Amino acid sequence: MIKGPDMPARRKTSPAKLDAELMRGVASTAVLSLLAQREQYGYELVQAIAEQSGGLIRIGQSTVYPLLYNLESKGHVESVWRDGDAGRPRKYYRLTRKGRRRLSASQTQWRAVVDGMSRLGVLGQALAGSGVAAGRLR
Amino acid sequence: MTAPLSHFVLVPIWSWKSFKRRLTETIETHGAPRETNGLIIDVVTRTRLWPREQMDVARELACHFRDAEAAGQSPNEAVEAFGPPRLAAKLIRRAKRRQRGPVWKTWYASTRGLGIVTALAIIALAWHTSRVFLVQPTVAIDALAELNAAQPRIHAGARGYAPLLEAIASFRHPPAELIRSYGFEPGDRPENIRVHGEPVRWIDLEPGHPAWPLAAAHAATLTDTLDALGRVASSQGIGYVYRLGFDPAYVAAKVAAGGDPSQFQDPLPRSEWHNLIEGSVLSALLPHLSDVRELSLLLTLAADAESQAGRPDMAAQRLADAAAIGGHMLDSGTVIEQLVGLAIIRRSVDRCHRLLDASAERMDGETLMMLAHRFGGIGQAPGVRWRFDLTGERIAGVDTIQRAFSDDGDGGGHLTNEGIAFLHAIGSMNAESAVIDMHKAARLGRIVLFADRRSAQRFLERGYVLFDRANGRPLAELRDGDAASALHIFLEEAQNDPDGLLAGLMVPSLESAFERAVVVGGHRDALLVRLAAILFERANGWYPQQIDELAPRWLPRLPLDPWIDAPMRLRSDGATLTFYSVGGDLDDDGGTPPSVSSDAQQHVMCEHDRWPADGQGSPVDGDAVLWSGQIDGKPRSD
DSSP states (O other): OBOOTTSOOOOSSHHHHHHHHHTTTHHHHHHHHHHHHSOEEHHHHHHHHHHHTTTSBOOOHHHHHHHHHHHHHTTSEEEEEEEOTTSOEEEEEEEOHHHHHHHHHHHHHHHHHHHHHHHTTTTOGGGTTTOHHHHHHO | OOOOHHHHHTGGGSOHHHHHHHHHHHHHHTTOOGGGHHHHHHHHHHHTOOHHHHHHHHHHHHHHHHHHHHTTOOHHHHHHHHOOHHHHHHHHHHHHHHTSOHHHHHHHHHHHHHHHHHHHHHHHHHHHHHHHHTOOOBOOOOHHHHHTTTGGGSOGGGBSHHHHHHHHHHOOOOOHHHHGGGTOOTTSOTTEEEETTEEEEGGGOOTTSTTHHHHHHHHHHOHHHHHHHHHHHHSSBOOOOOOSSOOHHHHHHHHHTTOOGGGGOOSOOTTSHHHHIIIIIHHHHOTTHHHHHHHHHHHHHHHHHHHHTTOHHHHHHHHHHHHHHHHHHHTSSSHHHHHHHHHHHHHHHHHHHHHHHHHGGGSOHHHHHHHHHHHHTTTSSTTOOOOOOSHHHHHHHHHHHHHHTBTTSSSSSBBOHHHHHHHHHHHTOOTTHHHHHHHHHHTTSOOEEEOSHHHHHHHHHTTOOOBOTTTOOBOSOOOTTOHHHHHHHHHHHHHHSSSOOSOEEEOOOHHHHHHHHHHHHHHHHHHHHHHHHHHHHHHHSSOOSSGGGGTTTTOSSOOEETTTTEEOEEEEOSSEEEEEEOTTTTSOOTTOOOSSOGGGGTTTTSOGGGSOBOTTSOBOSOOEEEEEEEOOOOOOOO
C-alpha cells in the first residue's frame, strides 16, 4: 500500500523513507484529479481516492481537510456550503481555473517521471511505454 | 482575509461555556453522531483558531462523521479512522492560517520577528549576567611584562639605574648637629631646619638665605652622589625594570642611606590591603620617585653653590645633568614619572637662566654649546609637544586589581566578581572618565584614585579627608606635581582607617599633564634661543633681529609657535631681546604681554579659553613672552 502524507511515514528503514519522499505531492494531485471530474465533499474524496486507486493510495480522514484548506488558500479549489442529497448542508469543493492548470502541470510531470522510470527499467519491461502507471494515477 | 472585529472585541467577553454550547449545537444541527461530538470539539478547540474559523471547521467535521455514518461506519469506527486529534488540529490550524489575509500575516510575521529579537536579547543579557555572577576568568594579563615592553630599547650596559642606586646610597642629609643652630628641634625630620619657626628643607634653600651656607657646604661634601648622578645623566635612560615588591638593590641602597629596613618588607601578605598597596603598587608605579626628585634638587643646589663659588662651567654641568635626568623621567612608562621629569626640567631651565644672568660673560663658548646640546636633546627636538598617555597607569591599575581581587588572595587565581567589575571600570581609562568610572567602582570598595590638585579636590568634596603626613592636620589643598606625597598621605590614612583602601591608583589628569608639558617645552625652547643668541653675538658681534637668523647654525630647528603654524618670534630693540609666542589673539604685538593678566605667561600654549578675554569675550591683545632680557645694545654692523 502506498502511504499518504497523514500516515506516520517516519520509519527508520530506508525504503519507507523513500516511500514518503516519493509520494510527496501525490495526495494533492489525486484530489485535484478527482475534483476535475465533479465537485465533491471531504468524506467522499477520501473514499473515492481509496476506491479508485485500488487501495494503493489512501488519504487519512483527518488529513483531507488540511489538504483542502491548503489548496483553497492557493486558489486551486473553492468551497461552497450547499444542501446535499438528504437535504442537509455539506461543504463541496470544486476545481478552479488555476487548479486545472496546476493539475495539468502535475499530470505532465507524472507522465515524464513514469516514462523516464520505465525507460530505466525501474517499473519492469511489461510497463515500459505502456502508460499503465500513468493511467492509474490519472 | 482580515480578522473580524468581533474576534478582537467580543472574544474576550465570551465565556468558554457559551462558545462550547454553541459549538455543540452546531455539531448536532449538522447531524453528527453524538459519540463523535467529543472528538470534534477536541479537534476544533485544539486548533486555537478564531471562533468563526472554529465554527466552520466544526460544521465540516460534523458533516464528515454524518457521511461516515451514512456510509455504514459506526461512530466508534469513524472516530478511530479519523486519527489522533492533536495531529489533526495542528494540520488544520496551519492550513486555516494560510487562508488568512495579508494584514494578519504581516502582523504575525512582525510579532514573531519581535519575539525572536526579544528572545535573543534575553539570552544575551542572561549570558552577560551569568558571566558576571558565575564565570571567574583566569588572570591572563602579564601586566609587568606589558609595562616593561619598552625597556629593551635601552641596552643593559647603558642604563642609569645602577649609578642611581649609588647616588641614593651615598646621599646624606646634613647631620642634626650641623643644622641645630638653625633651629632644628629633636623630633624634626633630619632633612628639615626651622626658619622663623617653620620647617624648611635644606635642599630647597637658595643663595641669600641665612641658612644657605649650611646647604652649600653640605652639598660640597656629597661628591660621590653628584658624580653618580652625572653618570645617570650621561646614560641613555634610567632603565628601571618595573616589578612587584621592592627591588632588593633599591632596598639595599636605601638602607645604606639610613633608611628603615622595615619599610621595605617584601613580599607582603596579600590579604592585608595596606601592605598590598605599598608592597605592590608603589614599587611598580613609583620607582624611587621621591628619591629622583630629591637628588635633582641636590643637583640644582650644587649648581647654585658652584655659581656662587665662581665656577659657572661646573654649575652648567650640574644643571645639564639635572635636565638630562628629567629627560630620562620623561621617557618613563607612567605619567606620574613623566610629570616629575617635567618638574625637574622646568627647575633646571629656570636655574640655567639665572646662571646666564649672573655669569654668561664668564662662560666659554664650549660650555654654552654643551648646555644647548644637552637641553636641546630633551624631547628630541625643539618645539616638540611632549605627549602623555595613561598606558602605564592602566597597566598598573589592572595589575593591582588582578592581585587584589584574585580568589586565592595572591594574584595567581581567578578574578572575583568585584575584580571583573573593576577591570570594566578602568578598561577605557582616560583623563576624565577614569575619575568618574572609579567613582562608580568606589561603591564596591574603598577605591581611591587621585592625581593632581583637581582630582584630589574632588575626593575632598566627596568626604575623603587627606592628612598632612608631617603634622597630622587635614590638608586643604595638594600641590600640583606632588602626587607622590599625596599617595603617602592616602596610604597613611588607609592605615588609620580600619576599612582601609583597597587600592590606590594614581591617574594624573592628562589635560593638566599636556598643559604642563607644553609650557615646560616652551620655556626649554626659550633657553635654547637665548643660548643661540649669545653664541650668535659672540660670532658676529651683534644680536639677531629675527629668529630666522639663528637657524640652522645656532638653532638647528626653529621652535614652533603652538598658536599658529609658524616659528616662535624673537625681537630685538637694541636694548632688550624678547622671545615670545603670538598668544591667544593670534596677532604679533611685538613682544608686548597682555595687560589684563600675568597668568598668560603660564598659559602661553594652552587652549583658547584659557587666554585672558576682554569685556566682550574676545582674546585680549598681547603676546605670551617666554623670556626677555637686556642686551648690550651693540648695533648691527651692516
